[in-house]
Amino acid sequence: MTGTGVEGGGALVRLERATFAYGRSPVVVDVDLTLQPGQLVGVVGPSGSGKTTLLKGILGTVRPVAGSATRGTGVRIGYVPQVDSVSWSFPVTVEQVVLMARQGRRLPWASAGERRDVAALLERLGMVGLGRRHIRDLSGGQQQRVFLARALLDSPPLLLLDEPTSGVDIRTRHEILHLLAEVHGDGTTVLLTTHDLNGMAAHLPDLICLNRTILARGRPHDVLVPPVLERTFGAPLEVLDHMGLPLVVDRSTRGALGWGRDRGSA
């Protein structure tokens, strides 16, 4: 792990009473957040709650208008944006996308060593032989993995992912979850945003509930509880226990189409 940590405290990133805004409209307000090496953290919240802005604040692409955002000395951050943030018809191959993250060398073409690194990374992510493929010819999960490979090329100690399972099927979500667990197991700190409470968030060891500010942080069983979820999502939610995992159910829509109520009353 590189980096000496924020002010000697060992933290990779520290936000202290940080407020982030676009123009005059604050989006994330008064946030205290510390990311320590080895953590795997999920951020949940409804659309417009400031999840992406929080990531950009950690990245440093959005500066705090109040409070502070500090990154440990020399701490590099890998960033995986939402898949729909780029044009997938752009004329680049998988290898060319991953190589965008290479540092140092100024020549347009990659060195043999850099190509070997990319090939090894793609193999690790289950994409053997796809380096020369155009990015449009990949499935949604493979496109997500291309972004992940680009973020990991520089071996950053901290990896941020914005909705990594948005729009993918159940199998791909399962694979991405396992990949992230593996990356985390290799010593990388991971922070991701998700709106998928049951498929993603419930499987993470550390959760943050965000709605313009941090409302709660802790283990899924401590955070995914009706009072916190109601404050976060503004909707009545129930939490059931399913094989030891919290299962969040929308109480307001349960039986809304009639069949649930009928079955319940039968």
Next chain:
Amino acid sequence: MNLVAALVAADLLEPFRYGFVRNGMVVAVLAGGLCGLLGVYVTLRSMSYIGHGLSHAIFGGAALGAVAGVSYFVAAGAWGLVSALAIGRVTRRRAIGADAAIGVVTTASFALGIALKNRLPQSGKSTEALLFGSILGVSPADVLIVAGTCALVGATVFLRYRALLFTTFDPEVAHASGISTGRADTLLMVLLAAAILACMNVLGVTLIAATLVIPAVVARLLTSSFSTMLWLSTLIGAAAGGIGMYASYFADVSSGATIVLVGTAAFLVTYAATAQRERRQPRAAPLPQPPGLTLSKP
């Protein structure tokens, strides 16, 4: 040798007997290649309208320079640089819509140029040459200027390859990776302004946007690799420039028009050929998931 003799007999080499044609030919090839190279970024960043507008804005600067008695390159260059930076800034602000703002700024500049040229028709370079391109306007100094611009743009694209590619494909992550996207955008606008300024004599204000767009679009039809698209578009632009300039001598029409028509013909042929190929080979379905995703450590 027989071929050369036949060409000479048919007077097909006649244009090369004249120094101004040779100059024009060299400049057309260089200008075509230059516009082809930058056109890759222009089309992939959806900046075609900016290229069109910038050429019109530079025309206003050229007219102002003629009235003030200032060198074409100084006046049009300064005007073009300011316009490029202004357009770059406008496109980053969304309040009034970039296309509307560019439309106002550049057409106003163009109208100013037309008005000044009408008042002083004899001053500076001919309006027709600036509007539609002319082989007659190419001097040995122009050859040096276009060659110098090619060297500058080529070297910059070479040295800033990763930054320009990254900011074109994914500006958000490029910024997060420590690349100054604002600086890359400004650099591209300045290069574009320099290229338009240098090529305006041959290609003309009204047609220069086409020479930026057509080679890149043809190259895009032929490849899905960015690096291949760069050199292919440069090559297509240079070929269209050379062939178009040569044809303009015999057709006795403005060089800008013939260069664009040659490029358009290349586009039509390529479009038809690639469409036919796609019909024969339907696009591959997304690849299947690899069996047994590798979860073990490398």
